[in-house]
Amino acid sequence: MDAPAVRVAIDLVHVPSRVRLVRREPLPEGVLTVLQIAAGDEAAEIEAAEAVGRPRELVRSAAAFFIEQILLGPNSDSYRVLGADRNATAAELRRNMALLLRWLHPDVDRKGLRSMFAGRVTQAWGTLKTPDRRAAYDKESAARARRRSSGHARKKRRSAAPGKGFGVWRDPPQGLLRRAMWLLLGGARH
Numbered sequence: 125m126d127a128p129a130v131r132v133a134i135d136l137v138h139v140p141s142r143v144r145l146v147r148r149e150p151l152p153e154g155v156l157t158v159l160q161i162a163a164g165d166e167a168a169e170i171e172a173a174e175a176v177g178r179p180r181e182l183v184r185s186a187a188a189f190f191i192e193q194i195l196l197g198p199n200s201d202s203y204r205v206l207g208a209d210r211n212a213t214a215a216e217l218r219r220n221m222a223l224l225l226r227w228l229h230p231d232v233d234r235k236g237l238r239s240m241f242a243g244r245v246t247q248a249w250g251t252l253k254t255p256d257r258r259a260a261y262d263k264e265s266a267a268r269a270r271r272r273s274s275g276h277a278r279k280k281r282r283s284a285a286p287g288k289g290f291g292v293w294r295d296p297p298q299g300l301l302r303r304a305m306w307l308l309l310g311g312a313r314h
C-alpha cells in the first residue's frame with residue numbers, strides 16, 4: 125500500500141506549521157485511505173500503520189487531524205471538504221461523504237467534539253450531488269476565481285508619485301515596518 129496522504133497527515137501532526145502550505149496544494153493521493161481510517165475501518169488502519177511504520181493510534185489521530193485541518197479548513201471548497209478533486213465521480217463524492225459522516229457519528233466521535241463539521245459535509249454534498257448543481261457550482265467557482273485574481277492584480281498595482289522615479293502604495297500598508305517605509309517614501313503625500 126502506498127499511503128502518501130497518510131504520510132502527509134503524520135507529517136502535519138509533527139509539524140503543524142505546514143498546515144497552511146498543504147492547504148494551498150492539491151490533495152495528495154490516498155485521501156480515501158485517510159477517510160477510511162477516520163471512519164473506523166480497522167483493516168485500512170492496520171494496513172496504513174504497517175505501510176508507514178507507525179503506531180495505529182498515531183495513524184488514527186493523524187487522519188482526524190488531516191481531515192479537520194486540510195479538508196475542513198477555512199476556505200475549503202466543496203470538493204476539498206469531501207476529500208476529492210473536480211474530476212471525482214458522483215459515486216466517489218457520495219462514498220467520501222458517507223465516510224466523513226461516519227467519522228462524525230457519535231458512535232465514532234463519542235465526545236461529540238467534531239459534530240460542528242457535519243453541516244459543512246452535508247452542505248458540500250448538497251452542492252455537488254446532482255449534475256446540475258455541480259455544473260452551477262463549478263461555473264460560480266470559476267467566476268469567483270477570476271474575480272479574485274483580477275482583484276488581487278489591482279491591489280498590487282502602484283501609482284507613480286509626482287516627481288519620484290518609483291511607485292508608492294496608494295493606501296498605507298499593514299505592518300509597522302511597511303507603514304514606516306511608506307511614510308519615508310512619501311506615501312502620505314498623495
